[in-house]
């Protein structure tokens with residue numbers, strides 16, 4: 457065997473799994489198709505990740521949190537959900553567990569950089585950057601991966617951390633529920649006249665969904681979801697016209713806005729793998745569960761999957777038998793734990809999206825009444841806060 461563990465994908469999930477195994481003697485390889493310079497200094501990608509308290513603790517344990525400048529961490533005090541033209545807002549604050557905030561926001565490229573910095577010098581890790589995987593397979597004895605340049609790696613366990621349209625998942629023959637919505641998201645950083653007070657808003661308006669995430673000072677990340685061609689049209693506007701368009705679509709709630717940097721566009725598709733494990737193989741991060749971003753849990757779940765698998769592998773390895781990291785019992789335990797962690801929030805998120813984006817008049821009326829009723833049930837909002845915070 458060239459390695460014990462081969463991870464395909466050096467995104468946040470793949471790097472987190474490697475970091476979780478830093479204290480073991482396992483020989484680990486990460487194969488990442490992006491060049492090394494991009495891993496060391498990832499480009500701004502527009503994503504602002506809402507981290508739960510649990511994720512912050514996990515990043516601390518992995519040694520990544522210390523690489524994030526505290527001035528670049530924005531507190532998230534409250535989340536408000538708005539429905540169409542109704543002045544009524546459903547609001548979620550800290551759940552009374554002693555925390556003063558729901559969570560915090562950190563840019564995705566900073567998290568990626570911090571995770572890379574945490575494991576860059578790890579003695580048991582080899583990072584093969586600028587290399588795409590072209591073929592792979594597993595049998596009873598081992599997992600095998602072939603790189604585009606013809607290099608072959610063999611290991612005891614193969615992990616797919618290669619995003620929602622995972623090549624590893626496909627090659628292993630694992631099916632997935634895939635929902636290509638035909639919609640796309642545009643994310644852009646905006647400066648504005650008024651204070652956001654640490655409040656995130658998710659506004660499900662007729663025909664558009666617009667979220668505003670509070671960053672440092674008078675800046676927010678705007679996340680606009682529309683039909684894909686309309687998003688492409690907006691993304692092609694110059695900075696002033698785009699800023700005027702976002703100000704108009706947000707009805708001037710934060711005053712006049714101006715664009716910082718450039719807009720980034722992402723197609724909106726959700727995926728859920730039918731299995732998270734196969735013979736000598738496992739899926740983590742978006743390769744396992746590709747969430748709708750509306751409840752801001754994709755990264756959080758991906759990190760949780762890496763930590764769960766990493767913990768099980770470290771325990772098995774400490775037990776002595778090196779092949780135990782790929783045992784079917786371990787992989788079944790990982791699959792069961794991650795399904796339990798992900799299925800409820802995946803289903804709830806899709807229900808929320810369905811409820812809020814249905815445009816028929818009857819659906820709108822039901823939504824309006826449902827939201828008002830929900831606001832009168834304190835236990836409900838406390839439970840939602842708890843789900844969002846994961847203290």
Ligand SMILES: Cc1cc2nc3c(=O)[nH]c(=O)nc-3n(C[C@H](O)[C@H](O)[C@H](O)COP(=O)(O)OP(=O)(O)OC[C@H]3O[C@@H](n4cnc5c(N)ncnc54)[C@H](O)[C@@H]3O)c2cc1C
Nearest residue numbers: 465467468469489505506589619741742752753754755756
């Ligand atoms: C606009 C937007 C906003 C979001 N906001 C939030 C949020 O607020 N909170 C939250 O929790 N989540 C959020 N998410 C989700 C979060 O960004 C993802 O869940 C997370 O980045 C997934 O990490 P990953 O490591 O699984 O995959 P990725 O980040 O996609 O990384 C996969 C890596 O695998 C590499 N790769 C792919 N194929 C191959 C191959 N064949 N060979 C070698 N390498 C390969 C890729 O180059 C990439 O580096 C958001 C997503 C979007 C689009």
